[in-house]
Amino acid sequence: MGTINVFTEKFKNIIMAPLTTVQLETNDKDLKLDSSISSEWSPSNDKKSCSYCRVEFPDSKVQREHYKLDWHRYNLKQSLLIKPPISEDDFNIKIEKDDVSSISGSDSEKEDTLDTFANAQGIIFLKNDKGAVVSLYKSLVMNKKEIVTDEEIGNRLRNYCQNKWTILMIGGGHFAGAVFQDNEVIIHKTFHYYTVRAGQGGSQSSRDSKSSGTQPKSAGASLRRNNEQAFIQHVRTLLDSWKEHLEDSLVIYRASGGYNQSILFGGNNSILNKKDMRSIPFPTRRPTFKEVKRVHQLLTTVSVYDSVDKAVKSFAKEVSPERESKRNKIRSSCINRAKSRENVERPLPTEHLSSESEIEDDTKELLSTADLEISFDDLKEFDDSLTAEQRKKTKKKKSRKSKNKKLKELEECRKKNLIELICNGDLEQLQHIYEEQLKLMAEERNIEEFINQIVDNESNTLLHIAAQKEQKDIMDFLLKHNANPCLKNKEQLTAYTCTQSKEIREFLRQFARENPEKHNYNKAQIPINALTNEEVAEKRKAMRKVKREKEKEKKKENEIKRKEDEEKKRFLTLSDREKRALAAERRIISQSGKVTKRCFLCGSDIAGKVPFEYMQNLFCTIDCLKAHRMQNPLVLS
Numbered sequence: 122m123g124t125i126n127v128f129t130e131k132f133k134n135i136i137m138a139p140l141t142t143v144q145l146e147t148n149d150k151d152l153k154l155d156s157s158i159s160s161e162w163s164p165s166n167d168k169k170s171c172s173y174c175r176v177e178f179p180d181s182k183v184q185r186e187h188y189k190l191d192w193h194r195y196n197l198k199q200s201l202l203i204k205p206p207i208s209e210d211d212f213n214i215k216i217e218k219d220d221v222s223s224i225s226g227s228d229s230e231k232e233d234t235l236d237t238f239a240n241a242q243g244i245i246f247l248k249n250d251k252g253a254v255v256s257l258y259k260s261l262v263m264n265k266k267e268i269v270t271d272e273e274i275g276n277r278l279r280n281y282c283q284n285k286w287t288i289l290m291i292g293g294g295h296f297a298g299a300v301f302q303d304n305e306v307i308i309h310k311t312f313h314y315y316t317v318r319a320g321q322g323g324s325q326s327s328r329d330s331k332s333s334g335t336q337p338k339s340a341g342a343s344l345r346r347n348n349e350q351a352f353i354q355h356v357r358t359l360l361d362s363w364k365e366h367l368e369d370s371l372v373i374y375r376a377s378g379g380y381n382q383s384i385l386f387g388g389n390n391s392i393l394n395k396k397d398m399r400s401i402p403f404p405t406r407r408p409t410f411k412e413v414k415r416v417h418q419l420l421t422t423v424s425v426y427d428s429v430d431k432a433v434k435s436f437a438k439e440v441s442p443e444r445e446s447k448r449n450k451i452r453s454s455c456i457n458r459a460k461s462r463e464n465v466e467r468p469l470p471t472e473h474l475s476s477e478s479e480i481e482d483d484t485k486e487l488l489s490t491a492d493l494e495i496s497f498d499d500l501k502e503f504d505d506s507l508t509a510e511q512r513k514k515t516k517k518k519k520s521r522k523s524k525n526k527k528l529k530e531l532e533e534c535r536k537k538n539l540i541e542l543i544c545n546g547d548l549e550q551l552q553h554i555y556e557e558q559l560k561l562m563a564e565e566r567n568i569e570e571f572i573n574q575i576v577d578n579e580s581n582t583l584l585h586i587a588a589q590k591e592q593k594d595i596m597d598f599l600l601k602h603n604a605n606p607c608l609k610n611k612e613q614l615t616a617y618t619c620t621q622s623k624e625i626r627e628f629l630r631q632f633a634r635e636n637p638e639k640h641n642y643n644k645a646q647i648p649i650n651a652l653t654n655e656e657v658a659e660k661r662k663a664m665r666k667v668k669r670e671k672e673k674e675k676k677k678e679n680e681i682k683r684k685e686d687e688e689k690k691r692f693l694t695l696s697d698r699e700k701r702a703l704a705a706e707r708r709i710i711s712q713s714g715k716v717t718k719r720c721f722l723c724g725s726d727i728a729g730k731v732p733f734e735y736m737q738n739l740f741c742t743i744d745c746l747k748a749h750r751m752q753n754p755l756v757l758s
Contacts, residue, residue, distance in 0.1 A: 132425075135253055135255060292376070295312075299413045372397070548594050591625055
């Protein structure tokens with residue numbers, strides 16, 4: 122036995138010879154080739170018959186009685202197993218010998234043949250004139266209900282070795298497809314749309330079809346409906362672009378369910394024809410490019426046997442009952458409470474004594490009494506077990522702890538004194554402390570740490586305290602000696618934002634204008650572009666000027682509007698004859714200029730517009746014309 126690829130030269134040499142189909146069968150643990158093919162039986166047209174048992178009946182009553190016989194049920198089972206029927210005499214002999222294991226089908230596993238396993242796996246066996254047997258998937262050469270001759274099977278196989286292969290897989294909103302030339306991928310595509318309801322399964326369209334009157338209106342349902350339409354459109358557009366590859370290739374698909382099949386074969390102008398396609402004959406995983414390549418590899422791999430006997434033996438090993446029994450013996454995680462537990466003999470931890478007398482004898486040998494005198498002379502009074510060196514070490518540790526506490530207390534006291542100096546505004550004392558620290562600290566970095574040190578539990582610096590207490594002179598001293606205004610306390614406030622004093626904030630803004638490159642004032646939250654008092658006054662003056670000009674323009678507009686309203690009122694008081702006369706007069710006066718026209722009802726200006734005219738009267742809209750006719754109805758004489 123060996124496995125080869127359908128595109129190799131070895132496989133092409135095998136199928137060049139004439140091919141015939143082979144049936145592999147086993148009965149009573151003996152493997153043999155079933156060469157006895159029963160001749161076809163055709164009943165007469167004028168009589169009733171049973172095609173399974175191949176008998177004829179004189180009337181329908183006898184036929185109905187026959188269908189109740191065990192002989193008929195046995196032959197019916199034989200036809201399902203693709204076996205020839207037996208006569209009634211042979212059946213009676215089998216019953217006498219107890220050779221019929223089960224007529225109802227309860228013990229069907231004992232009579233299963235290799236053909237039944239081959240049919241279940243969708244495998245077909247082909248034999249050439251040289252005796253070699255090839256097993257491959259049946260769906261590659263024929264459909265489920267299609268009847269194909271041996272010659273046609275060979276022609277199709279030879280054609281498939283030269284054609285392209287296209288594999289399409291759809292399921293759960295996933296699509297994967299690829300076109301193969303021999304074993305190489307020409308083109309492939311995979312994509313996914315959210316169409317399946319999370320946690321519940323099933324597409325949104327199937328959920329909507331179950332409850333047509335109460336379809337869910339959630340955002341997820343709407344999204345899935347739109348994605349289903351987009352998914353169908355995407356698949357059909359892709360197949361349309363692959364039309365040239367699909368026409369000259371063998372198309373194999375997997376689309377479980379009516380919804381997925383409607384995507385491939387539905388629609389008025391479907392590119393694919395289901396009759397010309399083959400379905401994947403084995404279970405698959407989620408549609409991915411990797412899975413498509415795996416399916417192609419399995420379909421294009423065939424098993425070759427040197428002879429029929431070797432094929433029978435090899436295939437019998439694959440479906441042997443030993444492997445099935447081992448598979449059935451897998452221990453389940455569920456415990457069957459109804460089944461009694463097995464009694465397992467386990468050795469006891471100690472041997473039991475034969476009788477109570479033996480126990481008493483042993484205890485007598487093990488137990489014994491004796492009088493002992495205990496002396497307390499070695500006991501002493503409580504004494505210190507530490508040596509002099511150990512005592513010194515403990516004293517040093519205690520002294521170190523006390524020194525650390527004292528240093529902390531001194532540091533806290535020093536910070537409190539600094540806060541009191543700033544609160545009292547004692548600049549001279551602060552300068553004196555600064556000069557002393559300057560003498561002690563050689564590096565400039567250390568003195569900056571002294572200026573920017575944290576002095577309380579709120580993480581405030583000296584500059585924060587000076588800003589809160591509104592000590593402008595101390596702030597000036599600190600800023601000149603590299604105090605950082607960007608530092609923040611626990612509440613993320615800088616020296617500028619921790620105070621509400623306008624004077625302190627103006628002082629900090631002035632410092633920022635005078636020293637623009639010294640600090641990052643955006644980080645310090647100090648507005649650099651703040652205007653001075655003079656600039657603010659000039660800005661307000663300019664705004665007042667603009668306001669006065671706007672008021673003058675508004676007065677002019679109001680005056681023009683007032684005159685227009687007066688002109689309207691005066692025009693409306695005129696009669697229609699006076700209005701026509703006034704229009705003619707103005708037209709004569711302003712022949713070279715602009716002619717003013719007004720609506721005869723509302724008095725609005727209609728110059729430059731196409732008016733609605735009625736009885737030499739002009740109107741701005743059809744509504745004004747109707748209202749004028751209602752007010753002045755025509756009198757027919």
